[in-house]
Amino acid sequence: MYWTLIVLALMQIAATMLGIQLQGDEFIQDDVLSAGRKRVEGMTGNANTMGFVMLMAIWACMMLWKCEGRVMKMIRIVLFPGLMALFTYYMIQTGSRKSLLTLGLLVAGWMVWMIPGRFSLKA
Numbered sequence: 001m002y003w004t005l006i007v008l009a010l011m012q013i014a015a016t017m018l019g020i021q022l023q024g025d026e027f028i029q030d031d032v033l034s035a036g037r038k039r040v041e042g043m044t045g046n047a048n049t050m051g052f053v054m055l056m057a058i059w060a061c062m063m064l065w066k067c068e069g070r071v072m073k074m075i076r077i078v079l080f081p082g083l084m085a086l087f088t089y090y091m092i093q094t095g096s097r098k099s100l101l102t103l104g105l106l107v108a109g110w111m112v113w114m115i116p117g118r119f120s121l122k123a
Contacts, residue, residue, distance in 0.1 A: 002060035006083065009057030012042035012050055013090055040093040051096030054087045055103060061087075062110045 020043060039047035061080045064072070091099050 002064050005053075005056045005060040009053055009087055009090075012044065012053055013086065015043045016040050016050075016090065039095040040090060047094040048096045048098060051091050051094040051099030052102075054091035054094070055099050055106070057087045058084050058091075058103065059106060062106070065114075 040050060041047050042050040042053070044050045044053065061084050065076055065080060067076070088103065091103065
C-alpha cells in the first residue's frame with residue numbers, strides 16, 4: 001500500500017511537469033508555465049487534493065523508513081530523503097495550508113517516533 005501511494009504521487013508530479021490537468025470531465029494538456037495557473041493541481045483538478053496526495057506519499061516514506069533488510073537500508077539512505085524533499089516541494093507549490101500544517105504535525109510525530117530514549121513511546 002505504501003509503495004502504491006509513492007507511485008501515485010510520482011504520477012501526479014509527472015502529470016504536473018507535462019502540463020496534464022483535469023478540467024471538467026476530461027484531461028487537457030496545458031502549458032506548464034501557463035500564467036493562468038497559480039497553484040499546482042496535477043491530475044486531481046484540485047490543489048488541496050494534490051497537497052494531500054503528496055502528504056500521503058511523505059507519510060508512506062516515513063512508514064517504510066523502519067523496514068529491515070540490506071536493500072531497504074540502501075533505499076532508505078538514498079531514495080527516501082530525496083523523495084520526501086520532492087513531495088514536500090510539490091506540496092508547497094499547491095498552496096494548501098491544510099497540507100502544510102498537517103506536514104508539520106506529521107514531521108513532529110515522526111521525530112518523536114524516531115528518537116530513542118525518553119521522548120519515544122517505548123519509554
